[in-house]
Amino acid sequence: MPPLDRIRFAAGTLVATSLCCLALPSAALAQASPAVTLEELSVTAASPIQAPGTIGAATTLPVGLLPVAANAFSPVTVVSRDQIARDQPRTLGDALSDRPGISASTYAPGAASRPIIRGLDNARVRIQENGVSIGDVSELGEDHAVPFNPLAADRIEVIRGPATLRYGSQAIGGVVSAENNRVPTFIPARGIAGQVTTGYTSVDNGRLGAASVDAGYDGVAVHADGFRTATDSYATPSGIQRNSATETQGGSVGLSFIGDRGFVGLSYSHYDALYQIPGGEAAQSRTRLDPRQDRVLARGEYRPLEGPFAAIRFWAGGSVYRHDETGIGGDGIDGIQATFKNREAEGRVELQHVPVFTALGTLTGALGLQTGRRVLNTQGESFLPPTEARSNAVYLFEELDVGGGLRVQAAGRIEGDRSTSTARQFPSDDLPVDGQDPLAYGLRRKFAPKSLSFGALQDLPYGFVGSLNGSYVERAPTAYELFSQGPHDATETFEIGNPTLRLERARTVEVGLRRAEGPLRLDATGYFTRYTGFIYKRDTGIRCGDDFGSCGSDDELRQIVYSQQNATFYGAEIGAQLDAFAVDSGWAGIEAQYDFVRAQFDDGSYVPRIPPHRVGGGLFVRADGWFARVNLLHAFAHTEIAPFETTTPGWDDLRAEVSYTKPLDPALYGASEVTLGLQGRNLLDDRIRNSASFKKDEILLPGRNLRLFLTARF
Numbered sequence: 001m002p003p004l005d006r007i008r009f010a011a012g013t014l015v016a017t018s019l020c021c022l023a024l025p026s027a028a029l030a031q032a033s034p035a036v037t038l039e040e041l042s043v044t045a046a047s048p049i050q051a052p053g054t055i056g057a058a059t060t061l062p063v064g065l066l067p068v069a070a071n072a073f074s075p076v077t078v079v080s081r082d083q084i085a086r087d088q089p090r091t092l093g094d095a096l097s098d099r100p101g102i103s104a105s106t107y108a109p110g111a112a113s114r115p116i117i118r119g120l121d122n123a124r125v126r127i128q129e130n131g132v133s134i135g136d137v138s139e140l141g142e143d144h145a146v147p148f149n150p151l152a153a154d155r156i157e158v159i160r161g162p163a164t165l166r167y168g169s170q171a172i173g174g175v176v177s178a179e180n181n182r183v184p185t186f187i188p189a190r191g192i193a194g195q196v197t198t199g200y201t202s203v204d205n206g207r208l209g210a211a212s213v214d215a216g217y218d219g220v221a222v223h224a225d226g227f228r229t230a231t232d233s234y235a236t237p238s239g240i241q242r243n244s245a246t247e248t249q250g251g252s253v254g255l256s257f258i259g260d261r262g263f264v265g266l267s268y269s270h271y272d273a274l275y276q277i278p279g280g281e282a283a284q285s286r287t288r289l290d291p292r293q294d295r296v297l298a299r300g301e302y303r304p305l306e307g308p309f310a311a312i313r314f315w316a317g318g319s320v321y322r323h324d325e326t327g328i329g330g331d332g333i334d335g336i337q338a339t340f341k342n343r344e345a346e347g348r349v350e351l352q353h354v355p356v357f358t359a360l361g362t363l364t365g366a367l368g369l370q371t372g373r374r375v376l377n378t379q380g381e382s383f384l385p386p387t388e389a390r391s392n393a394v395y396l397f398e399e400l401d402v403g404g405g406l407r408v409q410a411a412g413r414i415e416g417d418r419s420t421s422t423a424r425q426f427p428s429d430d431l432p433v434d435g436q437d438p439l440a441y442g443l444r445r446k447f448a449p450k451s452l453s454f455g456a457l458q459d460l461p462y463g464f465v466g467s468l469n470g471s472y473v474e475r476a477p478t479a480y481e482l483f484s485q486g487p488h489d490a491t492e493t494f495e496i497g498n499p500t501l502r503l504e505r506a507r508t509v510e511v512g513l514r515r516a517e518g519p520l521r522l523d524a525t526g527y528f529t530r531y532t533g534f535i536y537k538r539d540t541g542i543r544c545g546d547d548f549g550s551c552g553s554d555d556e557l558r559q560i561v562y563s564q565q566n567a568t569f570y571g572a573e574i575g576a577q578l579d580a581f582a583v584d585s586g587w588a589g590i591e592a593q594y595d596f597v598r599a600q601f602d603d604g605s606y607v608p609r610i611p612p613h614r615v616g617g618g619l620f621v622r623a624d625g626w627f628a629r630v631n632l633l634h635a636f637a638h639t640e641i642a643p644f645e646t647t648t649p650g651w652d653d654l655r656a657e658v659s660y661t662k663p664l665d666p667a668l669y670g671a672s673e674v675t676l677g678l679q680g681r682n683l684l685d686d687r688i689r690n691s692a693s694f695k696k697d698e699i700l701l702p703g704r705n706l707r708l709f710l711t712a713r714f
Contacts, residue, residue, distance in 0.1 A: 073409050073467055074161030075512060075573070077102065077523045081195075085711040086659065086677060087148045087206060088199045090229055090246065092127065092176055097503045098653075100595040100635055101525070101573030102158060103611040106690045107491070108144035109701055110204070110231055111246040111275035112289075114138055114146060116692055118527070118571060119158060119597040119610045120173030123478045128167065129178045132297055135319030135344040137376065140384065140480050141491050142694055143282075144340070147271040147293040147321065148250055148689030151210035151227045157667040161510050162453030162471040162525075165395060165413045166368065169449045169475045172506055179240055180212075183265040183299045184223045184256040187216030190666075195713045198310040200411075203681075203705035204234035204244075219258050223267070226251030233276070236700035237685050243283040243429075243698075248273040262311075264300035265553040271294075281556070284389040287327035295319040311352040314602040318345040325380075325489070330546065337489060338380040346372040356577065358400075358574065365398035376479065381546060383486040383495045387421035387479040405459025411474035413451045417476040420444040421483040423499035430496065430540050430561055432549045438606055443499055447476035464522075467512040477501040487546045491694055494544035495537075501564060508637045519579040519589075526572040534567040536607060539644040567607055571597035577620075586623025591631070593617065595632070600642070607694045608642035612650070627677075628658045638691035671712045679707040 014181045051105035079097050091097035093104030093113030103116045117125050122139040124630035126147055138144040150156060157177045164171040194213035200206060212225035228249040233240050249272050256265030270293070277287040297317040321342040328334045348370040356363040377386045386446070402408060423443040427433055448453065453471035460466050477498075484497035512525040537560045545554035573595040579587040594615045618631030638648040659677025666672045682688065682704070688701040 016064060018336050066263055073407075073457050074159065074163040074469060074510070075101070075523070076160075076163075077158040079156040084150055084153060085195070085197050085675065086657065086679060086709060088197070088201075088707065088709055090206075090208075090231075090248070092146055092148065092156065092178070095150045095156055096158060096176070098616075099158070099573045100523075100593045101160070101571070103690070103692055104324075105142045106693050106701060107695060108246075108277050109241075109244065109699075110206075110274055111248075111273070112138070112143050112145040112277075114142070115158070115174075115176050116611060117158065117174035117176075119569060119607065119692075120600050121692070123170055123435055123481070124170035124173035124475070125209060126164070126167055126175045127178075128175065129295075130180065130183065130297070130299070131167075131177065131315050131348070132317035133344065133346050133372070135295060135317070135342065135346075136291070136293065136321050137323070137342050138342050139478070140340070141488055143488075144323070144655070145273060145275065145289065145291050147273070147291050147473075148178055149210075149227050149231075149250060149271070150178070150231065151208065152182075152212070152225055152250070152252070153180050153441075155179045159272045160525075161508070162409075162411060162455055162469050165411050165451050165453055165471075165473070166397065168370070168391070168393065169415055169451050169473055170478070171415065172473050172475045172504070175485045177284045179420045180225075181214055181223050182225070182252045182254045182267045182269060183297060184214060184216065184221035184254055184258075185263065185265070186214075187219075187221050187258065188214050191215060191217060193714065195711065197709065197711040199707055199709040201231070201707045204231040206231040207671040211656070216258070219257055220379045221256045221265075223254040224252065234702045236609070236703045237687050238700060241246040241699055241702075243276040243286060244278040245289075246273070246275040248275075261305070262300065262302035266296070266298045269295045269297075269688075271295075278482040279490070282327070283696070285327040285329075285489075287325065287337075287489070289323050289325055291321065291323040293321040304475055308353055309351050310354045313348070313352070314347070314349045316345075316347040319343070327489070329381075336380060337380045337680070339378065340382065341379075342374065344372070344374045346370070356600065361400050361402040363398060363400050365396065368389075368395045368397075369393070370395070374479075381489060383488040383493075384480050385422045385483060385485065387419060387483055389417070389419045389479050391418075392416045407457045409453075409455040409457075411453045413449075415449045415476070417447045417449065418444060418714075419477075419479040421479055421481055423483055423497070424485045426485075426496055426548070430542055430559060431552050438548060443483075444501065445477070446484060447503055447576065448508075449474035449476050449503060462515070463517040464513060464515045467514070469508075469510040469512075471506075471508045471510075473506045473508070475504040475506070477504070477535060477562075483561065484549075487544070487557055489546075489557070490500075492557055493537075493560045493694070494548075494551065496559065496561045497562055498562045498564075501535060501562065502533050504535050504564070506530070507532075519587075521577045524576075527570065529569040531569065533564040534607070535562060535564050536562040536567075537561075539642070541644050565603070567599060569599045569600050569607075572593065583621055583623040586621070586626075587605050588619070588621045588623075591618055591620060593633075600640075606640045606642050608645060609694070610638070610640065611690075611692045612636050612638040614649065618655075625661045625663075626659070627661070630654075630656045633689075640688065645698075646697055648689050648696055649687075651684065651686045651688040652684055653681065653688065656680045656683060666714060671714045673713045675709075677709050679709065681705040681707070 091113040097104035159175040192215040203593040208229040210227035230247045233244040252269035254267030255408040325338040350368040352366040374389045424438040451473040455469040508529040510527040515522045542559040543555040544551035546572040577591045579589040596613040613636040616633035637650040659680040661675040685704040689696045
């Protein structure tokens with residue numbers, strides 16, 4: 001793979017706070033979680049006002065296993081810093097794909113792989129860094145990478161259910177939030193702290209390195225980080241997957257001023273990558289993408305001594321993104337075939353009111369205002385004309401602590417969304433008419449989505465916590481769902497938008513049972529969602545070339561039309577862990593997981609590209625600095641397919657890991673802790689295909705892989 005032709009600086013992003021009932025921070029291993037109130041609405045890392053570790057937090061299970069957030073109204077999955085250092089994922093999809101209820105698109109494994117939550121992806125899954133939208137074009141096409149490397153995260157949180165109203169109705173499926181300290185929020189206890197990690201993978205000759213440092217003195221805190229990864233084309237049980245090499249690099253710098261009553265900070269980050277698209281025509285034409293992005297983010301917090309507000313916080317960020325899609329075109333020349341440019345800005349202010357003591361209990365809450373603007377331009381063989389989108393919203397969260405272990409919550413959100421671009425009027429049968437091009441006309445669509453949610457959380461005997469949530473969410477169609485009108489060679493589709501799409505409406509009921517203390521930990525959730533006007537990519541069965549006039553007479557691209565139908569989704573996600581017996585200073589135990597989603601339209605047909613049923617389990621030991629784990633994840637054959645889809649065979653992913661963590665004397669060694677380990681993935685060398693991927697019939701996921709990793713902290 002040719003080296004990148006550019007090396008630039010990189011820098012940071014804004015750190016988000018989390019409502020206690022929305023996204024809880026990680027805590028010490030295997031400890032019970034104290035209750036958190038909205039009064040403690042604070043950063044999920046360390047507060048600039050409170051010392052690290054004083055904030056109430058969700059309990060996480062031992063490294064490598066499933067996390068539990070027992071005191072959250074809605075399910076929250078947390079991937080800790082330790083787990084990121086062990087798994088060394090190259091994409092957010094890689095970091096999350098084996099968690100209950102979460103899979104990944106794996107369009108270009110190791111490069112372009114977005115998380116899929118409960119069968120929902122793209123526009124319905126918001127990806128953010130420290131509370132601000134990532135500002136990319138990854139939701140426009142599965143071949144587009146998210147410009148963020150998980151090695152730069154201290155923690156990755158996945159928020160589902162009513163809690164997503166805080167971030168926008170587009171996050172109807174969930175929110176994936178990468179949290180880090182790129183905008184510094186605390187000064188390390190010894191004045192400086194950091195981490196260095198490196199690793200090697202056998203399946204693709206993968207190399208990586210990442211480092212971060214936080215420092216501060218006298219109210220001034222600084223942060224810097226950087227990373228670089230590279231892989232060759234990866235191996236599968238059937239041989240090398242051609243055209244699958246990757247390379248990424250980037251980093252950040254940030255500065256904050258911290259006082260007694262709050263802080264204000266700013267960061268800059270840069271991301272730079274070059275990766276190839278495997279499978280089919282993309283591999284033959286040597287298709288490759290080179291996303292690069294610059295982001296500036298700011299964040300502040302102020303806690304007044306008196307008045308109606310306990311805290312006032314703001315987040316603001318802007319980004320400039322571009323990628324070229326390069327490959328061998330129809331003229332036989334290797335060059336740029338399409339270009340995507342995205343400029344995006346977002347801001348949010350939250351006003352947390354002081355606790356109100358009522359006859360029913362203590363009421364806490366926050367009022368938020370959010371605004372955003374996005375300008376997307378494309379060139380060359382692109383399926384989307386230039387578009388502009390604006391959004392403004394107001395939202396309110398209130399929580400009432402009734403007593404007796406019962407807490408109730410209500411939330412509401414009102415938005416004003418508009419999208420402006422050039423629409424086309426395609427024939428109703430999606431076939432061209434001789435001598436006529438589809439009529440093009442300028443169009444601005446306006447929407448006013450409204451959403452509500454209610455929830456109850458009840459402490460139960462033996463440390464269990466039960467939750468019941470209900471929500472009604474409206475989602476406005478995105479610009480690409482409205483205005484798409486051309487070929488997308490990297491995904492081998494000819495995409496046709498529908499400028500008459502209506503609001504998508506979802507009514508959800510969700511029941512959960514969690515336990516985060518004692519020898520048995522459990523996180524179980526069941527959900528049922530009824531969609532009115534569910535928007536999806538419908539494969540018409542027609543094949544096209546590079547223009548609409550070729551549809552029906554060419555076979556290069558699948559014709560995809562954005563359509564609406566009523567649909568029903570239901571499913572469950574369960575993770576459990578049991579400490580079976582003591583081993584020296586630690587425990588040996590067993591773990592298990594299961595998840596499924598069933599998605600069907602009212603006419604009896606199935607929603608396209610849904611993940612399979614999965615079940616897994618294994619053994620773990622954690623004692624005296626040692627951690628060992630063996631786990632098997634089985635996916636059942638996926639046969640509930642949409643028209644023109646093919647069935648996907650089941651697969652088995654056997655994983656194993658052993659690592660040792662050694663505490664050190666920083667004065668003597670310069671590091672406070674070192675972890676060395678070896679991890680194996682797909683040890684059975686099974687042929688794994690992803691039923692949720694457009695390219696599942698063209699590519700296999702990586703075969704047997706051994707990963708050697710080393711992490712040092714200081």
